[in-house]
Amino acid sequence: MPRFVDRVVIHARAGNGGNGCASVHREKFKPLGGPDGGNGGRGGSVVFVVDPQVHTLLDFHFHPHVVAPSGKQGAGSNRDGAAGADLEVKVPDGTVVLDEDGRVLADMVGAGTRFEAASGGRGGLGNAALASRARKAPGFALLGEKGEIRDLTLELKTVADVGLVGFPSAGKSSLVSTISAAKPKVADYPFTTLAPNLGVVSAGEQTFTVADVPGLIPGASEGRGLGLEFLRHIERCAVLVHVVDCATLEPGRDPVSDIEALEAEIAAYTPTLQGDSMLGDLAERPRAVVLNKIDVPEARELAEFVRDDITEKFGWPIYEVSTVTREGLRPLIFALWDMVATYRAAQPEVAPRRPVIRPVAVDESGFTVEPDGSGGFLVRGVRPQRWVAQTNFDNDEAVGYLGDRLARLGVEDELLKLGAKPGCAVTIGEMTFDWEPQTPAGVDTPMSGRGTDVRLEQTERVSADERKAARKARRETPDEDRQ
Template sequence: MPRFVDRVVIHARAGSGGNGCASVHREKFKPLGGPDGGNGGRGGSIVLVVDPQVHTLLDFHFHPHVVAPSGKQGAGSNRDGAAGADLEVKVPDGTVVLDDQGRLLADLVGAGTRFEAAVGGRGGLGNAALASRARKAPGFALLGEKGDERDLILELKTVADVGLVGFPSAGKSSLVSTISAAKPKIADYPFTTLVPNLGVVSAGENTFTVADVPGLIPGASEGRGLGLDFLRHLERCAVLVHVIDCATMEPGRDPVSDIDALEAELAAYQPSLQGDSALGDLADRPRAVVLNKIDIPDAKELAEFVRPDIEERGWPVFEISTVSREGLRPLIFGLWDMVAAYRAAQPVLAPRRPVIRPIPVDETSFTVESDGQGGFVVRGTRPERWIAQTNFDNDEAVGYLADRLARLGVEDELLKLGAQPGCEVTIGDMTFDWEPQTPAGVDVTPTGRGTDVRLERTDRVGAAERKAARRERRQSDDDVDR
């Protein structure tokens, strides 16, 4: 049996960028061919796309992990790695994207609407792109960046013109099955409908959609009876219709009290799409009242009795019977008139233009803070990205990182804060002992590929040397005791 899923949590992981290549051109009779390592390809992004043929989030319920392909590594002869293809994930119309904190990220309405849920990582530069006057043949390349990895909440809010609201067993499903081709489940017990049902209704040459929302009970706005899951699907409905059971035998219930109870739940519900799609608050939506089951004599008398009281509220009232089909035609054309009037009253929405937010390439902001234990923590977009791009097994790559940090001003800031050689400095996920390097702008003495002479010369006694000296002292003390 098909299942309707309207809320899922997906784990999106964009592709990582490919690593750059460190290569030197080799050809007979050309001993100094120069660097020719290509760049790595960018990782694929994850893009959510609205598809009219998708009506549920069921696929994500069984397959919550969405992974985009990564970029390929660069190669010699200046060959760049292939970029990872963007992964387009199809979602139904009316999908709302939230982050793991519940903040609204995107509201996907309209076929073809796109949202980049996770951005792929950039590929690392090859040594051909890193060549400069100081480093004519770099023996290293940059690593590719990791793609975004995040948890997203997808909620489906039904897009319909008319939403049917009522208590369980009020006849909403029967009404939808009668005025449209929809075939919802109908039975003689409460909460037969557990998921919204959409029906397309024809009013002459015009058509509109009707949503059968599962039954509401008092306390639904606080989550009682899965009320929040049901009320969510009313946020996009332009017209709300109260379907009232005039033949109910439950004590303490009558058409007016049912309407008051439903209105109280609608007023207490806080939609998550405040100000979205120009529909406004639920309390401001047009209302209509359908008095159902008038094929029963007592129900017909009750409907005629309460009709004047309801009409005093300014709402149109329709008396119908889904069994005898009495009053259905006036109801259909009356609802179309309300939908048409509501559509005409709404302002014409200009088509959404794509918003381009370029990433500043000259962003130099960073902060240096003390960790309270004699070390320092450097935070900033560029320093943290450079750390992720560096291969720490290559001394030349580490020296290149030190030059970049010096040009950015990190070393000057550490000196201002009183940093001492050998203190711990943390950038991103890497913690290392700080050694002041050659100031930016000073030529680096050429050494072998993959090495840096500055990392070989230091006046500070390392940990290994301190341990060796301690062992020698202990050995000499033992000799004296003997």
């Protein structure tokens, strides 16, 4: 059975950046030719692209996870790792992207419109890019950044000029199938359409689109029935048309009460795009009333009886039609086109959509240091947290390089101002350190072995020279003395 899905939650994961390479150039007669480790490649981003050939969000309903490829690791001989390709995710025209808090991030209208949903992580620098006057041959490289992970909600809002609203079995689908080439399911028994139907209508040399909004019942704006699922499709409509079933036999229903009930639901509905000045409020949209099924004698009599009451109460144009005999359809089509053209002319000119470029800040130096309530301190900031994530803590030289960067940024001075004590816990990102203020960070790095830092040497750690001296002493000690 065909399914129409117009609201999904997807989990977008961008690719991770590749790690940098720590390599030393070697060739004949040049055993230590200098660092030549390349940088890691950038991770791929997740990008939404409007495709006219995609009409629903059904694919995301069954496959909600989208993952972009990661960047490759750098290599020796100054070879940078390959960047991960961006993952282009095709979405229908009229898709609205919302974040975890329900805020609108993008309103994607028009073929080719793009939106970067999750940014790929930057690749780590190789040791060739980290070489400096203080570190002429770094024995470490930076790790790649993690790709962005986001849970996003996609809502599909049908792009139509005229929206048909009405109670179930009012004849909306029949009206769409009669005035356009659309072929929705129509039956001679009571049922409600499970998917909005979109049709293209010709009014002479002009064309416009019509969509029905199925399943509206009292309480739809509060989640009853299917109305809340499809109310969002009227947000982009220029004209709203009430389709009234004049042949209904249900007790307690009449055309005026039906219109009042649907207007109450429309007024109670809070549009997602309510802040869009190009759309305006739903209450301000032009309306029309279609009294349907006048091919039934009792329905024709009821339509003639309530016509004056509807005009007096609402003041909207009224059209009596029959989708069976096609009576009244031609005047209705041209009247709807006039209303659509008038509404379009009254709207301000739409500026062409341009891609929004969001440059990544590279000089962000702001950070905050605050007590964590347990005697330690918490450091927050874009750069400190990124530097910690890029550091390989199995390499002492990389840790020393991190200490130098934090000291130049002013983190250590701020800790001293706040009264930090030696050995207190300092948390940056996902790492917690035992702070040692006597460590001379930010000064010229003393020369040491590759991958080591004399400032981080621990007394309980036995060096290679100490082990060699201990073996020599044991060999020189007489056997009787060792016993």
